Amino acid sequence: MQLLDILAAGLVLGAAVAFAFGATALARANDIEAIYFLVVGVVALRAGVQIVRPGASA
Amino acid sequence: MSEEQVARRRHRLFLMVAELGASAQAAIPGLYAWAITVAPAAWSRGAPLLAKMAACIGVLALVTAPFVEGAGKFGAASTTTDVPDDAPPVSLRGGAAKVKAKLAAVKSWTGPQWARIWSVWGFVLSSAIVWALAPSALSSARLDGVRGALGMVGWALFAFASAGPALRPNPDAAGRIVAGTPLKPRSELPRGDGAYVTVGVVAALLMQGVGWAVSSPERAVLVRLVTIVCGIAVIGGATSIALARHQTRVAASRKMKFRRSLPWFVILLMVGAVGAVLALGR
Numbered sequence: 001m002q003l004l005d006i007l008a009a010g011l012v013l014g015a016a017v018a019f020a021f022g023a024t025a026l027a028r029a030n031d032i033e034a035i036y037f038l039v040v041g042v043v044a045l046r047a048g049v050q051i052v053r054p055g056a057s058a
Numbered sequence: 059m060s061e062e063q064v065a066r067r068r069h070r071l072f073l074m075v076a077e078l079g080a081s082a083q084a085a086i087p088g089l090y091a092w093a094i095t096v097a098p099a100a101w102s103r104g105a106p107l108l109a110k111m112a113a114c115i116g117v118l119a120l121v122t123a124p125f126v127e128g129a130g131k132f133g134a135a136s137t138t139t140d141v142p143d144d145a146p147p148v149s150l151r152g153g154a155a156k157v158k159a160k161l162a163a164v165k166s167w168t169g170p171q172w173a174r175i176w177s178v179w180g181f182v183l184s185s186a187i188v189w190a191l192a193p194s195a196l197s198s199a200r201l202d203g204v205r206g207a208l209g210m211v212g213w214a215l216f217a218f219a220s221a222g223p224a225l226r227p228n229p230d231a232a233g234r235i236v237a238g239t240p241l242k243p244r245s246e247l248p249r250g251d252g253a254y255v256t257v258g259v260v261a262a263l264l265m266q267g268v269g270w271a272v273s274s275p276e277r278a279v280l281v282r283l284v285t286i287v288c289g290i291a292v293i294g295g296a297t298s299i300a301l302a303r304h305q306t307r308v309a310a311s312r313k314m315k316f317r318r319s320l321p322w323f324v325i326l327l328m329v330g331a332v333g334a335v336l337a338l339g340r
Binding site: 005008009013015016018019020022023024026027029032033034035036039041042043045046047048049050052053057 | 065254257258261262264265267268271272274276280281284288289291292295298299302303308322325326329332333336
């Protein structure tokens, strides 16, 4: 397992945690916080997938 | 473990499945009926803890009945519920003799009989307790008509499967199988991919536990929608990074790396700035 794989897995897990925080905030009717965490989750997930794309290895 | 041992274990598993008795076959429609008519009542608002415990006992009765059945005599005769020949005669007279005869009859019950009693009475009584403790859950205002009708079908199937003998496999079916070379998968699942997918699925399932106590229906639906979409995205991401491990990695040029990473850096900076503003605003 390369370092990039670990980083990507960490980013995807971080995205899942951010999504969970976002959903919790949404349930509490705290919309701004929910949008913030959901955006963080989307960015982290996208970054995690992009980082292991072929041609992206250093 | 050799392939032969794996095949033998699978064969044994198939035999165990084929030997399932009436209570195991009744457990499937029973679980369906439980999920539609009992569980929503037990976990409805205002239902006491005792109702939830009774509902759990109902599931326990359904799930453990096949094991009770398996604890008795196995074989073709085990599917019948006839009293064995060694049971005492019914013509015994007198109070003590009657009690003795009844005890002897109980002692002579086979595994399928115990399983049927445990499955039917355990499930039905626990369901009745749930409905008695949470009667408002069955009112027409809270119970959907289609769901009620489907629940009735589930209970009817449970009753039919419990009353009838277990369905046996067709003995002529084996003769219709044309022997050939064993089927082989086109490709093996690479090592470690299952762990990635499992972690993604577990994360997505854990996400589904969020936001079940929302009082507003619109927001509750929105939370459910968001958690489902997020769960699918996480599973997709986990699958993507698992598959990317098997692709050939070519070193990218510095220009390409910069072009790829720039948008994400910008977004991260923006997100960080928004977070800082939110934190300062509190």
